[in-house]
Amino acid sequence: MTNQTNKLRLNNSELWGGLIGLALGGFVIWSGMKLKLGTINDPGSGYVLFYTGILMCVFAGSIIVSALTEGGPTLASRWENVRWSKPLLLIGCLVAFSVALEPLGFLLSSIPLMLLLLRLIDPVRWTLAIPIAVLVPTGMWWVLKRLLLIQLPSGLFGIG
Template identity: 35%
Template structure:
């Protein structure tokens, strides 16, 4: 069995590699300005956040001297598969949102995060995911009138009326 410290180190190194990759890719895009952000601004900020988290993982879980206590960061990460599952669900969200729209992709991602990552009950997960998805649609599409990409789920909802 692999020691927990080795698993945490590997998770930190994997997260560091992903952060560097996303940082490199985001710098290929136009950053724009704060008033008119380009397509690379948010990926840049998110990659910096991922890099910061990876440094916290690597530094917070480094071995101390002889007789050192467990680091508090190790308690935050009970299962090293959780960050990988979160990243995989974000990739699935990005791919699914292009083809099915933000409503369905967001609902599925919220359901997965609540049920699989948050260990919530199915009923709680379904109700919260559906409610937050509806709230986001009402807030952004209706109240703020943000133009969103075409959405299959909303097209089916509108056709049934």
């Protein structure tokens, strides 16, 4: 791992992690207060949230402090020497899949997903990719529906 010490640099990944944590902590404190803290005799719904939020800010704060004083790896260095485009493609496929799942149903959305995954990341030859993409989801769908009586989403077209 490349561990450059860049003091007070904005592309320090530690700093950004800490800032996100601090923001989340602040939000949790605010939610806790909104839900009412109650009293120590009868703590309310927001009691534990409030204190957890404070702890989050403390820990996030200490991450930020050490990022500022000791520096840390830059955001870019985290993705050095790796094929960063591949996970990004995969994330894109998964997001597209979750958009398609309900309207199209399980079969119509998972077969294209499988095909994309098999072809985009490390291409598998077509003669292997197509059978796998078609047969595995269909087979699983059949087992679940017929043997285990679990209905997968069938979508607008009612396929599945």
